[in-house]
Amino acid sequence: MHLIIAEKNIVAERIAAFLAGKQKVHTKRDGAATEYTFGDTVVMGLRGHVVELDFTKGYSNWRSEEHPPRSLINAGIEKHPTEKKIVALMQKHARKADRVTIATDYDTEGELIGMEAYELVRAVNQKVTVDRARFSAITKDEITKAIAEAQEIDFNLAAAGETRQVIDLVWGASLTRFLSIAAHRGSDSILSVGRVQSPTLAMIVDREKEIEKFVPEKYWMLTLTAKIAGEEVTARHVHGRFTVKTEADTAFAGTRDPVTVKEVITGKKTDKAPTPLDTTALIVGAGRLGLSAASAMNKAEDLYMRGFISYPRTDNTAYPKSLNLRQHLKMFAGGEFERDANHVLANMRAAPTRGKKETTDHPPIYPTSKGTRAEIGDDVTWKLYEFIVRRFFATLSPDAEWKTLKVNLTADTEPYTITGGRLVVPGWRAVYPYSKAEEAILPEFAVGDRLTLTDKNCEEKETQPPARYSQSRLIQRMEELGLGTKSTRHEVISKLIGRKYIEGNPMKPTIVGRAVTESLEKFADTITAPTMTKTLEESMENIAAGTKTMDAVLTESKTMLSSIFDDLEENKEAIGQDLMDRTREEQTVGQCPVCGAPLRIRRAGNSQFIGCSGYPKCTFNTSLPPATWGNAVRMNEICPIHQLNHVQLLRKGAPAWKIGCPLCSHIKTNAEAFKMLPGMTDAGIEKLNSVHIYAISELAGISPDDLMIRLNISRPEADKMIRDAETVLGLLRKRTELKKFISSHVAPRRGRGHSKVSAAFISKGIVDIAGLAGAKKSDVMEAGLSEAEADTLLTEAARVIHIAEMKQYGIPTITLKKYVAAGYEDPAAFVAAHPAGLSLATGASVTTICKHQKMVAEQIGTEPPKSLSKAAFDTGIASLTPLEIEPEHLTALAFAGVYSCALLKGTAVQTLARQTGITKEQLTEYKNKAKKVCGK
DNA sequence: GCAAGGTC
Numbered sequence: 001m002h003l004i005i006a007e008k009n010i011v012a013e014r015i016a017a018f019l020a021g022k023q024k025v026h027t028k029r030d031g032a033a034t035e036y037t038f039g040d041t042v043v044m045g046l047r048g049h050v051v052e053l054d055f056t057k058g059y060s061n062w063r064s065e066e067h068p069p070r071s072l073i074n075a076g077i078e079k080h081p082t083e084k085k086i087v088a089l090m091q092k093h094a095r096k097a098d099r100v101t102i103a104t105d106y107d108t109e110g111e112l113i114g115m116e117a118y119e120l121v122r123a124v125n126q127k128v129t130v131d132r133a134r135f136s137a138i139t140k141d142e143i144t145k146a147i148a149e150a151q152e153i154d155f156n157l158a159a160a161g162e163t164r165q166v167i168d169l170v171w172g173a174s175l176t177r178f179l180s181i182a183a184h185r186g187s188d189s190i191l192s193v194g195r196v197q198s199p200t201l202a203m204i205v206d207r208e209k210e211i212e213k214f215v216p217e218k219y220w221m222l223t224l225t226a227k228i229a230g231e232e233v234t235a236r237h238v239h240g241r242f243t244v245k246t247e248a249d250t251a252f253a254g255t256r257d258p259v260t261v262k263e264v265i266t267g268k269k270t271d272k273a274p275t276p277l278d279t280t281a282l283i284v285g286a287g288r289l290g291l292s293a294a295s296a297m298n299k300a301e302d303l304y305m306r307g308f309i310s311y312p313r314t315d316n317t318a319y320p321k322s323l324n325l326r327q328h329l330k331m332f333a334g335g336e337f338e339r340d341a342n343h344v345l346a347n348m349r350a351a352p353t354r355g356k357k358e359t360t361d362h363p364p365i366y367p368t369s370k371g372t373r374a375e376i377g378d379d380v381t382w383k384l385y386e387f388i389v390r391r392f393f394a395t396l397s398p399d400a401e402w403k404t405l406k407v408n409l410t411a412d413t414e415p416y417t418i419t420g421g422r423l424v425v426p427g428w429r430a431v432y433p434y435s436k437a438e439e440a441i442l443p444e445f446a447v448g449d450r451l452t453l454t455d456k457n458c459e460e461k462e463t464q465p466p467a468r469y470s471q472s473r474l475i476q477r478m479e480e481l482g483l484g485t486k487s488t489r490h491e492v493i494s495k496l497i498g499r500k501y502i503e504g505n506p507m508k509p510t511i512v513g514r515a516v517t518e519s520l521e522k523f524a525d526t527i528t529a530p531t532m533t534k535t536l537e538e539s540m541e542n543i544a545a546g547t548k549t550m551d552a553v554l555t556e557s558k559t560m561l562s563s564i565f566d567d568l569e570e571n572k573e574a575i576g577q578d579l580m581d582r583t584r585e586e587q588t589v590g591q592c593p594v595c596g597a598p599l600r601i602r603r604a605g606n607s608q609f610i611g612c613s614g615y616p617k618c619t620f621n622t623s624l625p626p627a628t629w630g631n632a633v634r635m636n637e638i639c640p641i642h643q644l645n646h647v648q649l650l651r652k653g654a655p656a657w658k659i660g661c662p663l664c665s666h667i668k669t670n671a672e673a674f675k676m677l678p679g680m681t682d683a684g685i686e687k688l689n690s691v692h693i694y695a696i697s698e699l700a701g702i703s704p705d706d707l708m709i710r711l712n713i714s715r716p717e718a719d720k721m722i723r724d725a726e727t728v729l730g731l732l733r734k735r736t737e738l739k740k741f742i743s744s745h746v747a748p749r750r751g752r753g754h755s756k757v758s759a760a761f762i763s764k765g766i767v768d769i770a771g772l773a774g775a776k777k778s779d780v781m782e783a784g785l786s787e788a789e790a791d792t793l794l795t796e797a798a799r800v801i802h803i804a805e806m807k808q809y810g811i812p813t814i815t816l817k818k819y820v821a822a823g824y825e826d827p828a829a830f831v832a833a834h835p836a837g838l839s840l841a842t843g844a845s846v847t848t849i850c851k852h853q854k855m856v857a858e859q860i861g862t863e864p865p866k867s868l869s870k871a872a873f874d875t876g877i878a879s880l881t882p883l884e885i886e887p888e889h890l891t892a893l894a895f896a897g898v899y900s901c902a903l904l905k906g907t908a909v910q911t912l913a914r915q916t917g918i919t920k921e922q923l924t925e926y927k928n929k930a931k932k933v934c935g936k
Numbered sequence: 937g938c939a940a941g942g943t944c
Contacts, residue, residue: 003942007943008942008943008944009943009944033943045943046942046943047942047943047944048942048943048944049941049942050942051944054937054938055938062937062938069938072938084941104942105942107941109941110942113941113942122939161941164940164941165939165940165941167939168939168941169939169940170939171938171939172938172940173938173939174938174941175938176937176938176939177937177938180937180938186940187937188937190938192937192938193938194937194938194940195939195940196939196940197939197940219939301943301944305944313942313943329937399943484940484941485940485941485942487941487942487943488940488942489943491940491941492940527942583938681937809937888937
């Protein structure tokens, strides 16, 4: 049997189709693993790497004394399968195979993935022949040839890839752990470090610093407008920017009639058609359409999986010869792009354009099938598809041609110039509207022509700081510097955002991002420089060429990292302190209005609030919605009234929830509660705020003496105010309870949120659960509940209230739970029930029950039932045992007061049936038995 | 809990 292993499923599927020819291919799918069988051959795809490197056991605990971050440098490393199903399937076939062909992508990483597969195959079959197929395009010819002429695995090349893996893991993990531990960061806010992410972050930080230290300089630009043959034209001074004001002034003063044409230069300019799309160009193009790098790749992946475009992760900018371009243009017949496709077919350039990079693993990105708007679905994906289609058209279209015109003039002695351009051959621009071509059409000029000066202008401008990086610009820079790969660059950006190192669009570093970069630059600048990647690539080339061993490169790298750790460990305290000090700034929103200490965003699990750093001496705090609504972060905007930074909640996939100034919102939310105080006015609230009382709970908790002084009021006034505050606080607490009750018992629906329902209740005068328990059903239904819902809500409310009452009457919680489970939480019903029934139903002893019934009866003012002794109950129940009465029936009888054989005999069937709901036949049977068994 | 690289 011949087993062929591809890097991904989609390639496996195509290989199988090509090789099978006329044979039928059987597809068997099991979760992530799919196999394609024909004749004696099985083709299956991996999912990229199916194993992962990790440190040996014992190194997983970050805070282990024995294995500090530094020890990772020489820690053991193991490979674990990450795709267990795929590995199992591969090994199952490998056991029976007599030939295995590795057909992974034709690049370094593909060779490594191939070697991983090889090792897994060898683990179960030491004898099988393993070879390697290399192909540059997934076409029938290439594939057939590559399998027929299969070669050996290039173990040196794979080792080069593995070296990269080890170095990345060891450097990344050890430095990440070191920084995170030094700065006392929790597991949800680690400070990550890596060969690619750290230099990328450093670029963003560097750019921000350039912007900060940028000093704008003034400069002046001169223009004139003049008329020729009734048409107005604008010319600019040939000097361009004047950086000296007096020079600009002199030139401006010298700009005067006569304005004479000195020279007319006509020319031709070719405007080259764009090159085929690689991943970077795709992200740049998508960026112009308004997509982030990550969403561009997401949508491209979607288009690829649905067969609309070719593989979206590629560095190739030259179409392979095997690609039939004409056929791909004809494919658009009858669709949205038919006209444009026909236009391109009729005007095709001799050979398609080609970019600088040509690789062997995948073709450039091009459309592989015709899609309609409806098929593709969402608008943004369609736009991306259209862009890919049009780019494909453009690469097959002729260059555009411009006719250019340059007119040199003098205004008295000052030289001016006008430039114009006219698109004479639109070429690719006819089908590709993404880069604008501005035409400037000028009137006819001849040397010696005189123009009439109509106006002149000296404009003062300022030099601008360099722009922050957009995502696509950053990805371009990363590619230029060799950072990351086509598949990972956009992920690196997402990672930096996720770690809260950068934010915004265009991107700028956060305080944390900047602090980490600066610490690393000081102590481990190897990892923040793009050169680390360059050096690594050179070493990898040496390993691949066989001129250096993997071990030698690793040893060298470990020595370097070790000396970095010498420095880091010596300065651990300082580094940690510096990071903590600086990141704390990010949590600070200003000064506490009460005591002036820094006011900070604080977090504890899911709850978050703004509190004074002077706690516990100062207890000022304002509440924030829980973190499920988003993480609270400081904004740059500052409240003009309170001088505090605004705060917003950020949640993935949701728009930011702007809280604004925390104190303003605190005052606003508390105003309503303050207004519940008798006689309280807006002015009164302002007065309270001005003496730093912002919440009703603060007013309730203050000492009367303090309040007298602060508000300059009398003792009785202060006492009353505090008492009122306590009452309101109690009311509010009950209201909160009601809200909680509603949210756990009423399912939210459109237009019927929990707050809406509780507001409706409050307007009906239902302000707490007790109120709800006694409310009219019609009132409850008017809040938007159905009749059935109102019924359950009322019953539930009554239950809650009853339970609270029983507790208040002194029933211990554990026993109460038993009563509730049996449905006897209503005090009245509890007292009225027969203790024998209660005992059987709840499992509590009759003695306890009688005691409780007496307690409750006394407090609700009813007669308690006659008490029943434990002895009487026990012997009674024992006398019933031989009758083999069903347990439910026994309980029902006990509730009816029948708990002994004698009582059963002495009560009429008619009465019992009414009281217990047991059928007369059944009761007669029990009674007959009773007559036989007892009382003889 | 860590990297970067595949792929989904």
